[in-house]
Amino acid sequence: MRFTKSTALVFAAALMTISTAAFATENTATCTAADRQVTTALNSNGPNADEARAEQKRAMEFCNAGLYHNGMVHYAKALELLGAKS
Numbered sequence: 001m002r003f004t005k006s007t008a009l010v011f012a013a014a015l016m017t018i019s020t021a022a023f024a025t026e027n028t029a030t031c032t033a034a035d036r037q038v039t040t041a042l043n044s045n046g047p048n049a050d051e052a053r054a055e056q057k058r059a060m061e062f063c064n065a066g067l068y069h070n071g072m073v074h075y076a077k078a079l080e081l082l083g084a085k086s
Contacts, residue, residue, distance in 0.1 A: 027063075027068035028063070028068070030068065030072065031059070031060075031063035031068055031071050031072065031075070034059070034071075034072060034075035034076075034079075035056065035059070035060060035063075035075065037075070037079065037084070038052065038055075038056045038059075038075055038078045038079060038082070038084075039056075041078075041079060041082040041083075041084040042056070042082065044082065046081075046082055046083065048081040048082060049082070051081050052078040052079075052081040052082050053078075055074045055075070055077045055078035055081065056074070056075065056078045058071075058074045059071040059072070059073075059074030059075040059078065062074060
């Protein structure tokens with residue numbers, strides 16, 4: 001019985017590690033794609049370009065800290081300022 005419990009614990013820990021890594025990769029990729037979209041929209045250099053760059057910088061800081069949702073909120077704000085669809 002002891003062997004079964006320890007095996008199950010190891011399996012559960014491995015499964016959690018794998019699913020957490022996959023989740024982090026997905027969010028990092030999402031932030032990267034949003035950053036590219038904002039950069040492309042910034043090429044038009046509209047009237048709110050400076051504000052949009054500030055939002056992009058904040059978004060990048062949040063994404064780099066692992067706070068992906070907060071980063072995506074700032075990317076969306078940058079796109080809104082530039083008149084691009086998110």
